[in-house]
Structure formats: structure tokens, C-alpha cells
Amino acid sequence: MDDNGLQETFGCEHCWPPSADAAWKSRRTLACAADLIDESHFHVMILACPVCSQCFVSVFTEAIDWVDGEDPQFWEVLPITTAEAAHLARQRGSLTEKGINALGPGRRCLRRDSRKGEATCCYWGA
Secondary structure, three states, X not given: OOOOOOOOOOOOOOOOOOOHHHHHHHHOOOEEEEEEEEEOOEEEEEEEOOXXXXXXXEEEEEOOOOOOOOOOEEEEEEEEOHHHHHXXXXXXXXXXXXXXXXXXXXXXXXXXXXXXXXXXXXXXXX
């Protein structure tokens, strides 16, 4: 909810459909607007919808599995406001985990888990 008590709405049917699986498929069509952190096991970027220009922050993390090489991977995609996207882009070199976690408290986000020995799943979180 915003400061006026109204429910925030983000995206369009193309980029933020009701189904988590469909939203994950749509993620592939989003354009990279800014790479914020690009490390081998941690990648943070701003994505934008080519249809409605909605921005998202996408966070990828991977835990190294030294035993079997089946590295668990986790993605989180959060719709962000234009002001949040601009703020993130300005912080590019000094962006912290705390700063990322402070975005959109309680806002619906897309999560995709690929855990070792388990089926990959997409689901909604906050």
C-alpha cells in the first residue's frame, strides 16, 4: 500500500501476469536497464518491460556446492517505482544488501528457487 492507503499496482499483463510461472517466463522478455552488481555468484540488475516500461530489480544468488557441483540458485524479482530505479542506479557502486532489502517492504515479488536435489519452483513472496 502507498502512503494514501491505496493498493500499489505494477506492470502489465505482459510483464507481471497473475501466475508466478508465467511471470518467470515473461522475465526473459525484460530488457536490462542497468547492471548494478555483476559477480559470478551474485547479480543485481534493473530490468524494464518493453511494453509498459515497468522497472524491476532482479537479484540472483548462487551458493557454491563443493561436493556435487549442483549449485543452488535463487532469483528474486521485485517491481520498483521510477524513483526507486533512479536511486538504485545512482548507488550502483555503493549498493548494499541492506539497501536492496529495504525496497518495497511487503510488496509482492517473484521468487524462483532451484535447490539441490529438488525441483525448481516459482512462487510469489513479499
